[in-house]
Amino acid sequence: MVVGRLGFAGLLVVVLLGQQTAQTANILAVFSYSLGSSYVLVRPYIQQLVARGHRVTMISAPVSYMPDIEGVQHIRVAKLKELTEDLELFDFEAAIPTKWYEASFVADYFYNCSKLILEDPGVRSLLHNASAQFSMVVLGVAHTDALYGFAKHYNASLVGLAPFGGAWNIDFLAGNSAPSVYEPMSAMGFTAGLSLFEKWMNLIFISEERLVERFIYLPRQLELYKRHFAADSGSFHEMRRKFSLILLNQHFSLGRVRSNVPNLLEVGGMHLAQQPDPLSAELQGFLDGATDGAIYFSMASDMLEKWYPHDFHETMLTVFGQLKQRVVWSTKRRESEIKSNNVYMRRKQPQREILHHPNVKLFITQGGLLSIIEASYYAVPMLMMPVYFDQHKNAERMERLGIARSLNLHELTPEVVLEGIQEMLHNASYALNAKELALRFSDQPMKPMQTAIWWTEYVLRHKGADHMRINEQDMSLMQYYSVDLFSVLFGRIGLTALIVGFLAYTVVTIALRSAHYQFKLSVPVVS
Structure with missing residues (x-):
């Protein structure tokens, strides 16, 4: 009996191991990001896939942006670093006067991202390697x-990662092409849409973005x-509608409620699975000794500093010198600029561990999405100084939730x-609302x-999980919005009504003219 039980247990282990092996897959990860912040999401996600037994080949920027991951075959596209250097030298405010100029610049940037990857020798070698096979991209x-x-080249499932959350163009890729009047690609110039006029302006805004795309x-x-995959444009547009799953870096509790189809998943905060950097002994002591509380101040990217007012740092140092x-x-400023012993200045700080410290009472930030997620998770109120892109809308949402205030960067004193x-x-x-939000x-x-x-492995188990996509993907725009029905109801009926109205108008006009003529005949002429 014991032998039988042991034999059954051994068989069960073999079966379970066999299932695990059957579920592992070759995955190709392709990330053209030339900025480090997006890799904060990518790295822990890839690490978890490797930990689950999947074999991952990753095409990405140099190691300075995306460190090596144990168990991953890395293909580094060194020239992506040059894009960042060019971006840091570019003067957006002087060179981009309109949305169309901005779109042209952004289109050039992303074109270069794609081009550098597809022309990289390591990537070309992979594409020409007949033995390379992948189940998912x-x-x-x-x-x-x-x-x-x-995904077309390897006949693989397609999974997307959206580090800035959802927008109408991402809805389209997921098969949900219903127009969104509150989720543009670019948040600049977009309003809350409360009044009828604002709603119309937002609709125009989205329509402009569709034309831009x-x-x-x-x-x-x-x-x-x-040039690199297929000669026909039909294949290109077909691939744009092949996403099995898109992971959105957002969560409805953070004030961004939206209607998602099954293959659009909110996973805001998934980077928190990454073990945070510890505090140094010096910084730990500095925060532990903050008996009146501590403030963390970070505007995230050094690249943003060129858009700060010329006296920005002097303003902040003056303020910090007046605080308890x-x-x-x-x-990146020098420590020699510090005018008060209550300021701890370094170029790189372990942000999550700082926000997690119980003495930290306030986070002064530009309002990037990752910073907002981390501050919300650790229940730290925010004083926000948005600079560009989604930061203004992020600040507006946090203000509505009652955990933040926003200051105009160009009106600071x-x-x-x-x-x-x-x-x-x-x-x-602010602190109470932050705790409730957390x-x-x-x-x-x-x-x-x-x-x-x-859900990534769900897609693997179900060979792309096509059943997760809304049926709308196979409908024309007219069918989806029932334009054909409206054309029957308002076309034929409307045409009939128009004809009847015209005939009625003609009959009434003739009758009135006849009555007027008879009236004139009946009136005696005065000589």
Whole structure:
């Protein structure tokens, strides 16, 4: 009996191991990001896939942006680094006067991202390697459409990662082409849409973006796709509708409620699965000794500093010198500029561990999405100074949730900043709202990373999971919006009504003219 039980247990182990082996897959990850922040999402996700037994080959930027991951075969595209250097030298405000100029610049940037990857010798070698086979291709979802050709080349499932959350163009890729009047690609110039006039302006805004994508973004990506994967444009547009799954870096509890189809999944905070960098002994002691509380100040990217007012750093140093609280400042400025012993200044700071410290009472930030997610997770109120892109809308959402205030970066004075800090520190409602938000954000049936991995493997188990896509993908626009029905109801009926109305108008007009003529005949002429 014991032998039988042991034999059964051994058989069970073999079966389970066999299932695990059957579920492992060759995965190709392609990320053209030339900025480090997006890799904060990518790295822990790829690490988890490797930990689950999957074999991952990853095409990405140099190691300075994306460190090596044990168990991953890396193909580094060194020239992606040059794009970042060119971007840092570019003066957006001087060179981009309109949306169309901006779109042209962005289209050029993403065209170069795709081009550099597809022309890289290591990537070309992989594409020409007949023994290389992949079941899934994971990539950045927006504006590098030529790279979707990897999925066609390997006949693989297509999974996207959206580091800035959802937008109408991502809805389209997932098969949900219903127009969104609140999720543009670019948040600049977009309103809350409360009044009828704002709703119309937002609709125009989205329509402009559709035209921009159609005539500026896509043609150059199509050119690359044809050159490297397929000669026909039909294949390109077919691949754009082949996403099995798109992972959105957002969560509805953070004030961005939207209607998602099954293959659009919110996994905001999945990067929190990555073990955070520890505090140094020096920084730990600095924060532990903050008996009046501490403030963390970081505007994230050094690249943004050229858009700051010329006296920005002097303004902030003046303010910090008047505070009882200690300040941890993440900046490339020199420590010799510090005018007060309550400021700890370094170029790179372990942000998550700082926000997690119980003495940190306020986070001064530009309002990037990753920073907002981390501050929300650790229940830290925010004083926000948005610079560009989605940061303005992020700040607006956090203000509505009652955990933040927003200051105009170009109207800062020491008095304005000091008043904002004091309000955030002494108005208890901000801290209470931040704690409530943290509870809502954390109250999920699975951790975001677990959700991302489970659904990624779901797609693998079900050979692309085509059943997750809404049937609308096979409908024309007219069918989806029932334009054919409306054309019957309002076309035929409307035409009939128009004819009847015209005939009635004609009859009434003739009758009135006849009555007027008879009236004139009946009136005697006065001589």
